Every structure is written in C-alpha cells, then in structure tokens.
Amino acid sequence: MTNTMKNEQRNGRQRVVVGVNLVLVGVVVMLIGGIAGAQSTEARRVGGQYTCVGGKTLGGYTNVIYVLDSANREMVALKWNDGTKQLEGVGYRDLVEDITKENDR
Numbered sequence: 001m002t003n004t005m006k007n008e009q010r011n012g013r014q015r016v017v018v019g020v021n022l023v024l025v026g027v028v029v030m031l032i033g034g035i036a037g038a039q040s041t042e043a044r045r046v047g048g049q050y051t052c053v054g055g056k057t058l059g060g061y062t063n064v065i066y067v068l069d070s071a072n073r074e075m076v077a078l079k080w081n082d083g084t085k086q087l088e089g090v091g092y093r094d095l096v097e098d099i100t101k102e103n104d105r
Helices: 003-041 095-104
Strands: 050-056 063-069 074-081 086-094
Touching: 086 095
Parallel strands: none
Antiparallel strands: 050 063, 063 074, 074 086
16 A cells, blocks of 8 residues: 555545544534523422322312422322222312412402
C-alpha cells in the first residue's frame, strides 16, 4: 500500500468517527432539551407523606381505606374488590381546591 492510500483510509475513518460523534452529540442535546423542557412545563410533585385510615362509605355498606397525602394535599378512597382481588378507587379529593371553594362561599 502506498502512503497516499493509507492517508486516504485514515481520512475516511476520521470522517466516519467525526460524523458518528456529531450524531451522538445531537442525540444527547435532543434528550437533554426534551428533559429540560418537560421539567419546566410540568408541575413538580413532592414526595408524599401518607396516612391511611379505614372506614365506611356514607351509605355504610362498603369498607374503604382513606389515604391522605398531606405533602401534596390530596386524598383518595379505595375499596377491595373480591372478584378481581384488587383495590379500586372510589373517590379523589384535591384538598386545596376544596378549601379554596369553601372560603369562596
């Protein structure tokens, strides 16, 4: 092989390596941009502080578990479904919204 052919091969390999690196940099920039954009538009949730209490529904026919997330000020009610052997959501309350509505009256 002549020196000219070796230099051409090296230059070709260098172009491929540079091209692959540019593509990888572009992918990283797109991923970082997507993550940063999603974080800026979404409301951030803090880690929950949970309290669970057992009780009955207003009708008194079904036992439920009330789960209060005091950090995010939300509450859900769950009941056990014997047929599916799973917990099912009965209700959800945004406590901040409830307090705000109550104060508006």
